[in-house]
Amino acid sequence: xxxxxxxxxxxxxxxxxxxxxxxxxxxxxxxxxxxxxxxxxxxxxxxxxxxxxxxxxxxxxxxxxxxxxxxxxxxxxxxxxxxxxxxxxxxxxxxxxxxxxxxxxxxxxxxxxxxxxxxxxxxxxxxxxxxxxxxxxxxxxxxxxxxxxxxxxxxxxxxxxxxxxxxxxxxxxxxxxxxxxxxx
Amino acid sequence: xxxxxxxxxxxxxxxxxxxxxxxxxxxxxxxxxxxxxxxxxxxxxxxxxxxxxxxxxxxxxxxxxxxxxxxxxxxxxxxxxxxxxxxxxxxxxxxxxxxxxxxxxxxxxxxxxxxxxxxxxxxxxxxxxxxxxxxxxxxxxxxxxxxxxxxxxxxxxxxxxxxxxxxxxxxxxxxxxxxxxxxxxxxxxxxxxxxxxxxxxxxxxxxxxxxxxxxxxxxxxxxxxxxxxxxxxxxxxxxxxxxxxxxxxxxxxxxxxxxxxxxxxxxxxxxxxxxxxxxxxxxxxxxxxxxxxxxxxxxxxxxxxxxxxxxxxxxxxxxxxxxxxxxxxxxxxxxxxxxxxxxxxxxxxxxxxxxxxxxxxxxxxxxxxxxxxxxxxxxxxxxxxxxxxxxxxxxxxxxxxxxxxxxxxxxxxxxxxxxxxxxxxxxxxxxxxxxxxxxxxxxxxxxx
Numbered sequence: 001x002x003x004x005x006x007x008x009x010x011x012x013x014x015x016x017x018x019x020x021x022x023x024x025x026x027x028x029x030x031x032x033x034x035x036x037x038x039x040x041x042x043x044x045x046x047x048x049x050x051x052x053x054x055x056x057x058x059x060x061x062x063x064x065x066x067x068x069x070x071x072x073x074x075x076x077x078x079x080x081x082x083x084x085x086x087x088x089x090x091x092x093x094x095x096x097x098x099x100x101x102x103x104x105x106x107x108x109x110x111x112x113x114x115x116x117x118x119x120x121x122x123x124x125x126x127x128x129x130x131x132x133x134x135x136x137x138x139x140x141x142x143x144x145x146x147x148x149x150x151x152x153x154x155x156x157x158x159x160x161x162x163x164x165x166x167x168x169x170x171x172x173x174x175x176x177x178x179x180x181x182x183x184x
Numbered sequence: 185x186x187x188x189x190x191x192x193x194x195x196x197x198x199x200x201x202x203x204x205x206x207x208x209x210x211x212x213x214x215x216x217x218x219x220x221x222x223x224x225x226x227x228x229x230x231x232x233x234x235x236x237x238x239x240x241x242x243x244x245x246x247x248x249x250x251x252x253x254x255x256x257x258x259x260x261x262x263x264x265x266x267x268x269x270x271x272x273x274x275x276x277x278x279x280x281x282x283x284x285x286x287x288x289x290x291x292x293x294x295x296x297x298x299x300x301x302x303x304x305x306x307x308x309x310x311x312x313x314x315x316x317x318x319x320x321x322x323x324x325x326x327x328x329x330x331x332x333x334x335x336x337x338x339x340x341x342x343x344x345x346x347x348x349x350x351x352x353x354x355x356x357x358x359x360x361x362x363x364x365x366x367x368x369x370x371x372x373x374x375x376x377x378x379x380x381x382x383x384x385x386x387x388x389x390x391x392x393x394x395x396x397x398x399x400x401x402x403x404x405x406x407x408x409x410x411x412x413x414x415x416x417x418x419x420x421x422x423x424x425x426x427x428x429x430x431x432x433x434x435x436x437x438x439x440x441x442x443x444x445x446x447x448x449x450x451x452x453x454x455x456x457x458x459x460x461x462x463x464x465x466x467x468x469x470x471x472x473x474x475x476x477x478x479x480x481x482x483x484x485x486x487x488x489x490x491x492x493x494x495x496x497x498x499x500x501x502x503x504x505x506x507x508x509x510x511x512x513x514x515x516x517x518x519x520x521x522x523x524x525x526x527x528x529x530x531x532x533x534x535x536x537x538x539x540x541x542x543x544x545x546x547x548x549x550x551x552x553x554x555x556x557x558x559x560x561x562x563x564x565x566x567x568x569x570x571x572x573x574x575x576x577x578x579x580x581x582x583x584x585x586x587x588x589x590x591x592x593x594x595x596x597x598x599x600x601x602x603x604x605x606x607x608x609x610x611x612x613x614x615x616x617x618x619x620x621x622x623x624x625x626x627x628x629x630x631x632x
Contacts (some may be wrong), residue, residue: 028399029395179428
């Protein structure tokens with residue numbers, strides 16, 4: 001591929017390049033971005049923040065999550081998510097351990113937002129087949145991990161409404177270090 | 185010569201004034217060299233001493249000069265090739281690869297720059313470090329699309345062809361993984377004996393060429409509620425990080441070229457984000473999407489990872505700036521001293537806060553320090569090479585370097601750095617590196 005395959009350099013643009021000031025703030029682009037309708041981007045916008053905006057339909061609970069976990073996750077994360085193969089992170093346990101000499105950082109003990117579990121599993125897990133779980137399977141396995149940590153009950157359904165309402169034990173365990181000027 | 189050398193001492197245990205190495209100095213021809221990585225080997229030195237030159241008479245009518253010339257001058261050289269490679273004798277210079285998940289996810293892990301084998305401040309593209317969270321994707325640049333959306337007036341898509349018509353800038357920056365130097369972090373209570381590349385080789389330096397991100401964000405039109413961006417890669421980890429809008433509008437680049445050629449696949453081909461001085465993880469490779477948001481998205485890699493647990497159980501979050509840091513790269517782990525004598529100590533320093541203004545070197549475990557020479561003009565958030573002459577007396581000693589940046593930050597001793605954090609904390613380890621030199625010339629990593 002050539003970057004300049006369809007290169008048609010306008011005269012004004014040549015003059016611009018050689019004006020010589022190489023700072024983004026003093027440059028301007030040729031404004032060639034292709035406008036797209038915000039409403040057509042749901043297939044692109046897969047990130048889920050703490051407010052849960054963008055969470056899909058579907059739901060699951062710990063019981064249905066156990067099935068998904070056993071088939072797709074257990075091999076690496078071990079029984080009940082307590083840790084398993086190599087460096088695969090333990091998902092369960094460690095609540096209350098962070099201030100001890102042996103802190104155990106797991107989803108339950110460390111992660112501040114439950115929405116992160118959904119976002120990450122859906123995009124990146126399992127390692128050998130990312131983005132292959134259905135939305136309901138992701139809800140279910142999220143529920144299983146939360147329930148194993150004692151954060152929700154065995155029959156609590158996790159869905160677009162309930163997931164952002166889950167309060168993680170370590171929600172207030174972080175000190176914002178940005179912006180730097182505010183921290184001194 | 186002895187007295188002149190002693191007069192040039194600038195710190196204990198043989199650190200010398202840099203001027204000794206300048207033209208007209210007294211050291212011509214007397215500089216010791218480092219052995220290649222590996223064992224101490226004296227046989228080649230003996231062979232050189234015992235070598236007897238053949239008797240010859242090149243003026244004789246019956247003599248061809250071939251008898252007196254190296255083979256390379258008597259046979260035609262190799263033919264041209266389309267893309268050059270390192271010399272065959274350098275084939276052992278390779279990235280150091282760690283795959284913590286083994287066969288399960290062989291593409292999740294790291295490939296580290298072999299710092300002990302390199303000089304200068306630009307890392308060759310084939311040796312630039314790589315951290316990938318689930319392998320290196322293959323992306324067809326003709327099909328790759330980059331989206332800007334979220335809190336903007338007009339969402340926009342860009343193809344590589346479209347981006348090729350935007351103005352470019354070139355800058356020399358380091359990229360350092362936030363987990364660099366984890367062998368010296370709180371993951372380990374005792375020093376591991378590996379090469380300097382394996383300890384500190386999750387940093388590399390390159391000239392990056394690309395489009396200032398501010399140009400593209402301006403084109404989409406930022407809405408006032410937009411305070412952050414979410415950057416996402418097109419790899420199978422879907423790498424995503426939140427970035428303060430201020431950084432995105434300040435010096436962030438959409439990098440397309442690396443040391444003059446298109447990005448290597450390992451570095452995000454065909455386009456990556458580049459955030460000078462920030463955790464390397466945030467310079468999202470294989471960039472496919474930027475979403476302008478009002479708050480951080482709190483992705484996995486800015487909550488469960490890349491956050492810094494302290495002894496009281498609280499964790500620092502969004503510790504973006506890579507701290508001031510340095511390491512001696514010669515002599516260092518992975519190299520062996522070639523006997524007592526005069527050496528040039530060489531190393532790298534860098535800081536996410538700006539330029540390096542000073543690097544000091546100690547040859548007595550941090551009791552006395554001497555200023556090293558900074559090679560060339562230090563650049564903002566780029567690798568800086570430092571050098572200082574050193575006469576090793578053959579006795580065991582401890583070598584250290586300590587960098588200071590223009591913001592006034594200075595490296596801490598490892599024990600002081602370590603005490604700031606909880607057990608197991610591995611990110612942002614910028615403590616002073618100590619190399620122990622043994623009587624037999626072996627160089628080892630030690631914790632002080």
